[in-house]
Amino acid sequence: MIIEPQVTDMARIENVPLRVSVADIIRQAILNGTMRPGTPVVEMALAEQLNVSRAPVREAIQILEADGLIESEPYKGKRVKPLTLKEVEELYSLREQFEAFAIRRIVERQVDVSELHTHSDTMFVAAERSDLAALNVADEAFHRALIRLADHGLMLSLWDNLYLRIRQIMALRNSANRDLRAVARNHPPIIAAIEKRDMILAISLISDHTRSASQIAPEELGIAP
Amino acid sequence: MIIEPQVTDMARIENVPLRVSVADIIRQAILNGTMRPGTPVVEMALAEQLNVSRAPVREAIQILEADGLIESEPYKGKRVKPLTLKEVEELYSLREQFEAFAIRRIVERQVDVSELHTHSDTMFVAAERSDLAALNVADEAFHRALIRLADHGLMLSLWDNLYLRIRQIMALRNSANRDLRAVARNHPPIIAAIEKRDMILAISLISDHTRSASQIAPEELGIAP
């Protein structure tokens, strides 16, 4: 049994159900690499593993299909969507556009971005500790904050979806020998450029950052036609 | 009975089911204004109207929720998502970004855009006939082709979703006294700029076009907090 139903010990809070939603469990399994791209996704099998009926599993699969994590070839069953090189490029190029758009809005509206310093500082601490996981969390928080500060709800929701798949890619990638300090050092200049209202420089810096993050060897994706 | 199950007379072709999917029926009802923003969406009621059980209706509602056409306040039921002025602005501003991004890719890759002439010509014919519906169809085809030619699958799928909601807005809007010829005339200069590889001009032209299309009076949305 690979996936187990996760039950929290916390009492109910507000409208959060005691049991973690089926979609969250499966999503987690996909994002942490337990269910790699190409893995078949069968309703009945998952229902048995999770001790629920097919209905909630079906609903969860549908959500993940909308997320773009699962694909369904009619009558050949569903499976974890295989990643292609083109798709990775599309993800990162779109991410670049979103960040540039966010910066334009932030500069135009003179939004206060002091929050970004916090995330940047956290990244340096993580880098010193060689704590890759913590660095990634802080990095994600930094970039999500940038999008959120642009005050564009639609873009933020698209960003969250985009980042799901970026997390999936990062989980598959061999990130053994990355220079954590170098990643952390990328960020303060971006903040500085935004605060100086130098839109062009800020966009240029963040584009370089995203492009360097998008490098991935095809063989790391498993298959890549 | 407002919505009726639509059954085509055509025999089955390939994997296309005889009956139109429940999601399509409900989506159509939302987009053509039959189910206006705020209308409650109740599984059992729709199931009875469409003569199906709750399962397919449930699935359809979930799809439309992912599309952003339906929202669900926990335990208060689901309803057609009310449009706010901010949301309309976000939709059109994102559309503008997508089109600018598409033009950049098209110009950089020297993509052949001759297909756009066809759609533009169709728009002039429709404008001469004062055929607003035909004009809208051709206009949508023009802009979708622009995105498609950018060869970015992810953006194209996001565009399709975006345009769903734009269609919804256009259906609500009172478009009685629009100058159809003026709308048609917007497009040839855009094509010309792209073919001359004048990226800046092309983006500027299409931004103006989108911004003029985004004008809407708040009262036309029904409610707009």
Added chain:
DNA sequence: GGCTATCAGATTGTCGACAATCTAATGAGC
């Protein structure tokens, strides 16, 4: 031997019934 028809298996699609949960109205108590 190669081709086609038939059948078993697997998977998704649909159904009706029941359970869980919240909202809103009703009524008792102060």
Added chain:
DNA sequence: GCTCATTAGATTGTCGACAATCTGATAGCC
């Protein structure tokens, strides 16, 4: 008259069973 507990109603969530459909293997026929 106001507040709070109780209850009826509405709505969504979950379940097990059955139906429809395709895939792939097997057997029969030329």
